[in-house]
Amino acid sequence: MGESMQKPVELILPKIEGPIFIEGYPGIGLVGHIAANFLIKELNMDIIGYVESEFLPPMALILEGKPNPPLRFYGKDNLILAVADIYTTPTLVNAIAREIISYLKENNAQKVISLGGMGIGFFKEQMGVWGVGASEEENRELENAGINVLTYGSIMGMSGRMLWEASREKLKAYVLLGETFGDRPDPRAAANVIEALKKFVPVELSTEPLLREAQMIEEQLKRMHEQMEAARKKAERQYESIYL
16 A cells, blocks of 8 residues: 555646646535636647545546546646546545645646635626635736626635635635526636636636527527416416316
């Protein structure tokens, strides 16, 4: 039994000097998850590693006919992207976050950015993006980029834990949260978060496909709502004709 086997979590990840690390684990409105998967596709990123742990559910994820681990790392040049296709337990999230930050510290990471959603429970014309940094300096950068800085609140899951671990290690870290209603997958919030990300990471891509997807979802929801409304009115009319 080697040393590595005693750790609850092991990162199988090549050494990349001065990486920019982006995390998009599933959370509110699946915003980070949608954004991360969109980045992988649009930037043609390859799988470069994964998280190994005895405490992960026994499963393989089949992608394009091939088995894959559920917690993966994708890479292109010095960009590393972390995605998860399962919800992980809090204890495991803590252990993974510690391992990731220690890897990033060793490899002199330039930036650590988490993408996620902030459930606001209502709709408005222009959904915004909130951010918070690991230090005053990052908060100033967010402000200068026109992003609302979160001064009070809580950030759950991988994003919150990584921000805290990164701040302890004096790494440059940010969390970007797209406002979303909070009860359904939200590609529009994911597009908003990517637009904010582009101010911090030199990625060239258009969020147009995400906005098209958002529009399709919104139209489907509107149709469903109209059908339910029509059915409700019809039921009311039947009720009235029977009893009145």
